[in-house]
Amino acid sequence: MLRAVVLVGGVPVAGLLVLMLAGWAEPLPAFIAILATLAAAFVFGWAWLGTLAGLEADLRAAADGKPVPPRLPLLPAAARVADSAARLSRGLAEREAMLRQLRRTDAAIIDALPDPLLVMREDREVLRANPAARRFLGTGSDGVADTAALLRHPRIAAAVDDALAEGEPQSAEVMLPLPVPQDLSIHAIPLDPPLSDGGCLMLVLADRTQARAAERMRADFVTNASHELRTPLASIIGFVETLRGPAKDDPEAGSRFLDIIATQAERMRRLVEDLLSLSRIEMAEHRAPAGEARLDSLARDEAAAMAPILTARNVTLALELTPATATPADAGELAQVIRNLLENAVRHGRDGGTVRLSVRHLAAPEGGLAPGVMLGVADDGPGIAREHIPRLTERFYRVDAGRSRAAGGTGLGLAIVKHIVAHHRGQLLIDSTVGQGTVMRVWLPGR
Template structure:
């Protein structure tokens, strides 16, 4: 009953005699009853494993996909009981829920595929221009200069992507470790705004923050990366020669915020905004609202994923608000302050 793994006891006719607490919780059954497990017991893979276990008198394992009531990936181990249990149980089925593990595996596979695609595109461009420079454009000085400029841009794109991939990997490894030390978020914000002036190209960055605003515990380097990524995102998607507003305030609660003291960072742009249906997916790796949106403005598609993981490590909260046609606001709440 108290075993951590879901466990079922089946009778001679393959009906369920008993289900332990973990199994009842997994399938939403009432306490003390095996309940309606018809969908599970009719599953061809499980039925086959049970038959083999009884016929061969050895444990048999199999993987199951159950689409209802909630999609789950399970591994089942059918163990024959000889002699039978006191209540007539002939087979014990031990289940392990691998839904989350399989989801992580699929995410990892998607990530590798997306990263490979993102690297392959500029690499193919570089190879193409190198072949052209070795051939038809070998003696064309004007074409050579133009192609070298494009090659430099594509090389920089690859460098940025590799840097972000490495950064995301490091952040994920440390996400379970609470940060140590403290950071003056106001000073970091002003420093990042100055560093991004070349990227601004006429867009004004307006900062509203107290002289000093300490976050503790905090990783100053990672918080600087959050500020940099959010400011870059606003500059890329805001109006040309427009306005980006960044503010830092001390807060205690508020709409969608924890009801305790903290620091609230808000970065707002004046761009086209984000359709509501896209907002929940913005922090997915390589997710873009429009095909080519990030490429056209120089993004790698990883900036907001990095922000999310850093905020999670700081036990903070990321809030994205947008009114299509009126820009977007990215808010980060951090405990302390």
């Protein structure tokens, strides 16, 4: 304040002092004039500094995006400056609100996209990942998508480098060797201009696993079905022609041939059902199931349903079931695993033998397996030579084709089991000794 008074009133006061000391002005009027000048300088300085302080506060509020409070400037000349500051503050606040709304809209659109999407900086650092990307890639302890392994893939890295270098969108087709292989179509799209946070590349991952699996399954279905259906279909056609011709008036032969036709038709029905079941499982294999299943309850129910087959083969079923819950799990699919393993053991085991069905919880790591649940089916049949074991889960692979068909097998049971176990992120373990029997074990995550 003193400095303002000196700056405003210093020159007039100095002039009055000179006039008074030189005798050109009466002392009393000069002294009164000096006091009036100092008072006027004090009032003007106080008004000017107060106005500047108010303008400074208004400009700070405008810079921070806060509303400028209405105020009456102490100096009328500053009114226009205060009004400009208020308009600036309102404009900045409206622009900031619009930018926030646009950011929320952009984030909502990106988060709603069904395909995984990543936003990257020029140094390849991932800035953002939408929920689909976090679900697909998994997240670390900090909740950030785990993108390191993905971006190290040679084709993806090349597409990102080319997109950044050329400024043009790039595409690549890749196969990720995850627990279940996945076909991806990668699109690297440069962002020009870059985003405010430095994002200059958008990486879109389109999962084509299901579509390509469907294409392969259609081709496999035609090939496999035509091969496996040819024999029973030829038998049915041949016996129908015989019934229409030489055996037309032979009731005994007709009854026998109709039984054969019914058997072959049932074989085709089972084959078609297994193929369709396998196709449905493979279509969804890359997505982990949801829910949970009490494995011991499923095993007990399937064992009861197997009673007719057990009676027909004079096989004893021994149960060793303890409470165990598979999670995540699809109860229907796991019931099919138990059913297929039991049917396999009964059909290919020893007549009058024993099949053991067990379910237990693994509370600690065992034999290289993490804690989880274990399903086991063991028979005391002829066993399988070791060279055949790696191929048992192939479609239509049979160790003894004639015996398998005679027992009613379609050659798809273990293929179905393998894909269901893979769908549940589990493991299928097969051990067999010739002359002693076969043990099928399924490890699943659970408790």
